[in-house]
Amino acid sequence: MATQVPDRRGRFGRYGGKFVPETVMHALEELEAALNKFMADEAFLHDFQEELREFSGRPTPLTFAKKMTERLNGAKIYLKREDLNHTGAHKLNNAIGQALLAKRMGKEKIVAETGAGQHGVAAATVAARYGLECKVFMGEEDIERQALNVFRMKLLGAEVVPVKSGSKTLKDATNEAIRYWVSNVEDTFYLIGSVVGPHPYPKMVRDFQRVIGDEAREQFFNRENKMPDCIVACVGGGSNAIGTFYPFLDDESACVGVEAAGKGIDTPQHAATLTKGSLGVIHGSLTYLLQDEAGQIQEPYSISAGLDYPGIGPEHSYLKDSKRVEYVSITDDEALDALTLLSQEEGIIPAIESAHALAEAFKRAKEMNKHETILVCLSGRGDKDVHTLMKTMGGEAH
């Protein structure tokens, strides 16, 4: 059964594992022991649930997209509104969980990596809320492109450390965060932002994010008295997608993960890891990734900073092989169209990441019957993207 992974070695089928320097192994063992303890601890789970509710505002609603549905004239579209979380995306669910765990483990500091800054803001937020010191590693290029999020993190009291190595973007920030962690494992907790990294991170992040799917499953059933015919989510590292899909894996619902096709999967500029990548090791995990023939990791491209990651959570590689989830890709342009459409039909400006899922859902809805249903994970709000949109759309929304 799909829900039995990972195994004790942290493998989802052949994927996952712990491909890390010996210096990190102790920290992973410690984390695993803490997880085993606290994920079975009523008091910890209660705190986690309470903070999700009272700090982040969960449960997030399930919104029926009435006008969008009418316009497409096909399957009914429901949106799981992760954009309504505090700080604007599903990222906080996981950040709350890990930060509470770090506290329980007696750590005083957290370190995190960030690309566009969404996970960095989430990490800085929980650090402030729970009284932890926070360092966020961020590529120099990203720091320049995301000045607003950099300021938010600083305002929240975090230190943003510029990363000058490699391509100066997310993957290098991740390397640098791991390096820092290795040097400071005793008092520092590494707060990873997606279902990636060495075991037990992919499992832990999934278990903190499954609240998305758990809520959605109940809400959907209350509305429709059945399970959705299709569930769609975007895939960067894959945390919102796994969080959404996981509780449905034993149901009949089709699940579709949507990667970023950037300027097209036939160009070098995309981030379609499962569609175009090959097996390898990245950031401690055996999984699909974008690399050249020799095994050097490649810079991905997507208009959405959150999907711009050369690897993917190992559980997705597993779900692809097992065919339980289908993976497709959506281009920048298709995502922008979907973003505009949802804004104008429903008054919700989605994150560009989430717009990839929407674009795929809209395509499918048109081909489906009116009694069928699609559940889309709206992973975040688009406010963070307005700058990018202004540049891309030339200052004029249409």
Next chain:
Amino acid sequence: MATQVPDRRGRFGRYGGKFVPETVMHALEELEAALNKFMADEAFLHDFQEELREFSGRPTPLTFAKKMTERLNGAKIYLKREDLNHTGAHKLNNAIGQALLAKRMGKEKIVAETGAGQHGVAAATVAARYGLECKVFMGEEDIERQALNVFRMKLLGAEVVPVKSGSKTLKDATNEAIRYWVSNVEDTFYLIGSVVGPHPYPKMVRDFQRVIGDEAREQFFNRENKMPDCIVACVGGGSNAIGTFYPFLDDESACVGVEAAGKGIDTPQHAATLTKGSLGVIHGSLTYLLQDEAGQIQEPYSISAGLDYPGIGPEHSYLKDSKRVEYVSITDDEALDALTLLSQEEGIIPAIESAHALAEAFKRAKEMNKHETILVCLSGRGDKDVHTLMKTMGGEAH
């Protein structure tokens, strides 16, 4: 009893009324009739509640500010999280209500005014969601200062109309919206953004915003088994404050409205209407306002665009006279300090507007006992203000 106002003429004591051109009177009568009908209509109220829940994500949580409370070492501080509403502030509660009403009245278009763009975004959002045409009037100066919100409105499908008259800011945008409305009353609904304007607007907006206080009252009682000792909210036009206070007016809780003192109430640069203003008529309502000796309305100033209004809802003038609510003011600098403090202690970046309420609450908390409690309405999130903060704080958060 406080809850019996306004009277049939729309007066809160001596304040309020309908000081509008004859051309508007018919539209106000029509609106009043519709309100009387639909606010007693189960189906309408059900739709309103459902949209608050499923579109905007209500109920918003009540968050205990643990670290902040410990730091101040006085009264317990609770935050009513209106920042977690869709689009990021309490403004949407009212926009949803008015837009649903407009639909029921058979109007096809809405017109709104906006200063910083928050209400404009809320109006554009509901227009998209419910299929209404939307025109937003906005001062030319504000359009320049708030390019991001202008883009958001356009993305949502609204037309943003630049206002070149007068001081080219909010009050002129309001005049212009009213002028447009006057010319198009048959098919156009004027969606006002606060508890201002001619009767029945102040009452209607209050009744749509009281959900804040209704929820908070129940949530607070469930947590503390009593009513808060003190309730604090910022006051621009006064909608989040009335929405919060109103359900508590017959309780013992002290209520405090916080105006913007800008650079100081002894300078000409403030927006402290009740503290420094005098009786007059603005935008159809008899109330306190900032004016010169001859009665020309003055441009207010505050670092927070949402408090930057020369008038105030007439019910606040009434509550000031009756002493049921106390009104104080907070400077730009005090608000910025409170904003930084909450960000770093609780991981919540508040809107600069809301930071005015926080600053006052923090002052009071220090002087209160540990068994006492303060409820603060956190009216909106600060993401919209990050640009302003970067400019003011010089790019470096501390």
Next chain:
Amino acid sequence: MKRFKKYVEGRNDLFIPFIMSGDPNEQATIELAVELQDRGANVIELGIPYSDPLADGPVIQEAASRSLKNNTTLESSIKSVKKMREKGLKIPVIIFTYYNLLLQLGEDYFFALARENEVDGILVPDLPYEEGEHLRALCEKEGLALISLVAPTTSEERLQQIAGNASGFLYCVSSLGVTGVRSEFHASVFAFLEKVKKYSSAPVAVGFGVSKAEQVEALKESCDGVIVGSALIKRVASHEADLQDPKTREKAIKQIGDFAAALTAPYRTEKLST
């Protein structure tokens, strides 16, 4: 009310110009008032500049801005009426002011000033009938006309009440919207005017958009007069420089007078032909 009796009551060819006090300066306004009387005006509607004139279109808004630069106030404007009288103005003058200005001046002081400076009436565009009770009583006591407005959207019930209590003249708004030039009136205006005339206890004048002789011609059978604001003020604006210069002012004022005379020619043609 005696000036109304003499110059307004019983007539059906009323020409009621609206001019902005202090636009572009006090002297020009005074001279323009007298010139308009000479060109056939029956009442002068003297607008007081306001920062937030929400019943007005752009032409009058801009006039107010120009005037406010001269620190024109309600008080200074009322005092200038006396100066108009000294220059020979005999027809009624009504003060057109937003309510806030009146509130700040104080109603008692207003009436004292009005008496002293020979003002005949007042029009408060943002004081609808329901809110005007107190002011109406004071006006009655002081013998001033409180000019009321009715609009095509005014309900039958209110129309009856407002028109039935009209004093001085009844201001009929031609169409929805704010003040400003309109090229045509909707046909429905005639049915509306018929209804208004049925109820009105005073002459019925039509305003909002009157800017051409053709309109005056078209309206003249259906009402007792026209109010002309934006069309005139546009001429004031285009002669601003000349009106500022004492040496060219007189000529500019005559030219504005010529425009007023041409606009209201349909009334005089009738007078001649009868």
Next chain:
Amino acid sequence: MKRFKKYVEGRNDLFIPFIMSGDPNEQATIELAVELQDRGANVIELGIPYSDPLADGPVIQEAASRSLKNNTTLESSIKSVKKMREKGLKIPVIIFTYYNLLLQLGEDYFFALARENEVDGILVPDLPYEEGEHLRALCEKEGLALISLVAPTTSEERLQQIAGNASGFLYCVSSLGVTGVRSEFHASVFAFLEKVKKYSSAPVAVGFGVSKAEQVEALKESCDGVIVGSALIKRVASHEADLQDPKTREKAIKQIGDFAAALTAPYRTEKLST
């Protein structure tokens, strides 16, 4: 394993330099390997440049960047070992490569290449003991050393297992963190080394931060050798221009050799004095 037998086993003065393949070019790396042998090296650790070297500090990261510009690959690096042999290199060479490069080359092909090019061992910094089972079996079959690492945080249980299965030599990480120069070692390193030596089935060499003769002196009683990476690579970086130019290369290589000799002088002093 025969080169390990000859040059490594039983010794307690091992000098194991780490050099980056292709930094700044293949020829320089080949000549440097031979020079280091001449200056007392017992094993050459040949680093393969990788885009994401997460166990490495900035000095080695930059060396990798320089090398990648020359399109250095795992395959080209293994092939260059043969060229080192042709130049007289006799001591064992171990390939230091991140796991992904090995995966992409293919393990079978790797072993074929290793055999053909006279490679003696492999070290995969991101392949901890638990994940190394398969590779360990293959190495054993092929007679290659799979170099394992232990760190101060390695638990007693794992330490026992890893050290007990060590082949070639056991790489002892001096302290937490990534590769790079450290000015001092924490006192606890000695207790750690004692424990490691107790369990180890192979000579114990200390790496991460060794950069000064004083450190070698301080460590020499507690372990069987030192691994020197960043300190050497810094010299390569500072001689980059000279190493690129065939005319100046030899001199630059000698200078790097001088540094290596000075660093490991404590071993030779001992050799002389015994």
